[in-house]
Amino acid sequence: MNPKVFVCMVLCSLVACATSCTVQSTFYTTEDDLVIANQIGFITEFKLKCKSEINSIPLFAEVNGNIYPVFRVKDDYQFSWTEDRTTAKTGSREIRLFDEEQFANYRKSQRAGETPTAKELAKIYVKYSGSFGSNIFFLNSESFVLLLSVFVAYLAFQNRMKLVS
Amino acid sequence: MNKMIKSFALLLIVSMALATTTDSGEETxxxxxxxxxxxxxxxxxxxxxxxxxxxxxxxxxxxxxxxxxxxxxxxxxxxxxxxxxxxxxxxxxxxxxxxxxxxxxxxxxxxxxxxxxxxxxxxxxxxxxxxxxxxxxxxxxxxxxxAQFNKQFSSHFLDWIAFVIMCLPTVVIPYSLFLKSKTKYELLAQKKKSN
CATH class of the missing domain: 2.60.40.10 (Immunoglobulins)
Structure with missing residues (x-):
């Protein structure tokens, strides 16, 4: 596996007590600012196992306060979205998964103008640790070398002035 | 008159039915x-x-x-x-x-x-x-x-380290020579003063 592939196996990331669903997920976020224009891609692929043994139910996911349907890949699921690089904050994103019934409750309370209180089936966390361009450091290497040479020149001139005086 | 009302009612029903199918067709x-x-x-x-x-x-x-x-x-x-x-x-x-x-x-x-x-x-x-x-x-x-992309866009961090190492002899050797002579003459000056 490529070391840059930022895949984290979150085994049983949450066991929702009410529904006894477990989720096994992997995630990937793009970190390469240099080649990708102004967007961060977030992808999570997961398997959902519920006690009811219906493992391919239609799911809905809530992230950043918005709710979307989840794509199905045979018996697994994929949920992905993009965020603007300038507004994307580093840290964890919480994804709450709902089934159709809970989704209907969620929408109902949203329409009524209330805070949705629907209980999720499970939660997934996607970690975003920031993106970088050509430099891991905040300073270009050429600027760093320039600053270093200016510093050395300053020391040399200071010594010379001391000697002359 | 009765016949006219009947035909009008029939026309109304047909048009309503047509409207419903087109509406429902459009709606769904x-x-x-x-x-x-x-x-x-x-x-x-x-x-x-x-x-x-x-x-x-x-x-x-x-x-x-x-x-x-x-x-x-x-x-x-x-x-x-x-x-x-x-x-x-x-x-x-x-x-x-x-x-x-x-x-x-x-x-x-x-x-x-x-x-x-x-x-x-x-x-x-x-x-x-x-x-x-x-x-x-x-x-x-x-x-x-x-390789072409890296040549143009990478940070060249290792290249710059190599450049600094290559520059070091031209800076360090004269500086050490200077330091050596400086300490030598300072010691001589101190000795003269003490004498």
Whole structure:
């Protein structure tokens, strides 16, 4: 596996007590600012196992306060979205998964103008640790070398002035 | 007069029935518009390419049994890093849009034609007839050689370290000579003073 592939196996990331669903997920976020224009891609692929043994139910996911349907890949699921690089904050994103019934409750309370209180089936966390361009450091290497040479020149001139005086 | 009323009533019923079918036909038909975008500034060999599919339902009814398949990234030319190129979704409500993201890495450099993805869905929920559609086409893009790209854009961190090491003798040797003579003459001056 490529070391840059930022895949984290979150085994049983949450066991929702009410529904006894477990989720096994992997995630990937793009970190390469240099080649990708102004967007961060977030992808999570997961398997959902519920006690009811219906493992391919239609799911809905809530992230950043918005709710979307989840794509199905045979018996697994994929949920992905993009965020603007300038507004994307580093840290964890919480994804709450709902089934159709809970989704209907969620929408109902949203329409009524209330805070949705629907209980999720499970939660997934996607970690975003920031993106970088050509430099891991905040300073270009050429600027760093320039600053270093200016510093050395300053020391040399200071010594010379001391000697002359 | 009676006959006229009857025919008018018949006409009214027929027109109402026609209106209902057209209305219901319009109300329940989904229409998907699909865009495929490559969100990269540069396409570089062995570096991430972010592909975003957006499905808009501009119809008046929900699209069901939606299937999205992209055969535009063959395994001999691209490594699939994350996401799947063949996905399904049960329902897309009218007036909503959803996104699907895939990350691939090109295996080699050169020009590549990014073609459209294929979509199939049921525009009318109750009817099993499938509607086939294709997404927008990003078109041809040039994938840059990784070495060439690094030459232009990488931080050259190691190169600069090598440059500093190469510069060191020209700075350190004269400085050490200077320091040596400086300490020597300072000691001599001190000795003279003490005498």
């Amino acid at each position: 038909r989904a229409k998907l518009l699909v865009s495929k975008q490559i969100l990269n500034k540069y396409l570089v060999e062995q570096r991430d390419i972010l592909v975003k599919y957006t499905l808009y339902n501009v119809g008046t009814g929900p699209a069901t049994h939606v299937s999205l398949e992209d055969q535009g990234f063959p395994s001999e030319a691209f490594d699939l890093v994350s996401g799947k190129l063949e996905v399904q979704i049960d329902r897309i409500a009218s007036g909503t849009n959803i996104t699907h993201v895939v990350i691939v890495r090109p295996r080699a450099h050169g020009y590549f034609n990014f073609t459209a993805a294929e979509i199939s869905y049921r525009p009318v929920e109750s009817s099993p007839n499938l509607q086939y559609a294709i997404s927008s086409e990003p078109g041809e893009g040039g994938i840059v050689n990784l």
